[in-house]
Amino acid sequence: MLEVLNIHTYYGLSHILFSESLHLERGEIVGLFGRNGAGKSTTMRSIMGLTPPREGRIIYNGEDITGQKPYRLFRKGIGYVPDDRRVFADLTVDENLDIVYNRRGDWSRKRVYDVFPALSEIKSRRAGFLSGGEQQMLTIARALMGSPELILLDEPIEGLAPLVVRSLEELILLLRDSGISILLSEQNIRSAVKLVNRVYVIDNGFIRFEGTAAEFEADDEVKKKYLMV
Numbered sequence: 001m002l003e004v005l006n007i008h009t010y011y012g013l014s015h016i017l018f019s020e021s022l023h024l025e026r027g028e029i030v031g032l033f034g035r036n037g038a039g040k041s042t043t044m045r046s047i048m049g050l051t052p053p054r055e056g057r058i059i060y061n062g063e064d065i066t067g068q069k070p071y072r073l074f075r076k077g078i079g080y081v082p083d084d085r086r087v088f089a090d091l092t093v094d095e096n097l098d099i100v101y102n103r104r105g106d107w108s109r110k111r112v113y114d115v116f117p118a119l120s121e122i123k124s125r126r127a128g129f130l131s132g133g134e135q136q137m138l139t140i141a142r143a144l145m146g147s148p149e150l151i152l153l154d155e156p157i158e159g160l161a162p163l164v165v166r167s168l169e170e171l172i173l174l175l176r177d178s179g180i181s182i183l184l185s186e187q188n189i190r191s192a193v194k195l196v197n198r199v200y201v202i203d204n205g206f207i208r209f210e211g212t213a214a215e216f217e218a219d220d221e222v223k224k225k226y227l228m229v
């Protein structure tokens with residue numbers, strides 16, 4: 001479904017990603033694990049066309065989408081949930097969902113609220129007054145309004161209270177079960193590793209490990225060297 005082929009991404013003169021390759025099949029949750037500054041967000045920005053790679057290609061459902069604008073990719077079914085949990089603070093929860101282009105597809109506002117009953121209860125509240133966990137739910141809910149086939153989830157677990165983490169884990173699995181593929185980046189892997197089918201470990205812009213979740217779990221050296229666990 002998604003193939004990232006030997007991409008090199010820069011911020012100005014800074015070379016950040018070095019010939020990075022990864023792939024994701026339909027129905028998978030793939031982990032992109034790495035320390036702070038390893039290049040996880042840059043990978044997602046590269047895929048989403050926000051910081052297009054200068055070399056290499058990104059293929060989605062057989063089409064070369066390298067460098068295409070984010071809104072076009074959203075319309076093609078790629079949802080992106082950045083790590084800054086940016087919501088429209090002055091708008092209500094309802095309005096935050098309505099503002100999104102609603103791709104013809106499975107996800108209506110009602111269905112989104114069915115999945116997020118807690119959001120439904122606060123739908124008239126301004127998003128700026130929500131807790132961190134609620135804002136995280138809202139940014140995921142907003143991505144769902146595009147009826148995505150693939151969601152790029154950038155460090156969704158980071159900084160959430162344990163109880164919220166648990167409901168987020170359930171939600172991620174529910175989305176997978178409803179047919180959405182997920183690229184999940186995390187530096188705190190304890191929770192994330194339980195959710196993923198396969199893992200890539202990135203460090204300093206290089207992919208250092210690729211394997212199944214079980215292979216990753218068994219590789220103490222990789223975990224220690226690149227993730228300090």
Ligand SMILES: Nc1ncnc2c1ncn2[C@@H]1O[C@H](COP(=O)(O)OP(=O)(O)OP(=O)(O)O)[C@@H](O)[C@H]1O
Pocket residue numbers: 011014016034035036037038039040041042043083187
């Ligand atoms: N806008 C930018 N301009 C220049 N350098 C940047 C910019 N954004 C990120 N970087 C650098 O790119 C490298 C990779 O950052 P990136 O945000 O992709 O890492 P990350 O793995 O997502 O980590 P984090 O947990 O901090 O989000 C880091 O060295 C960072 O300092």
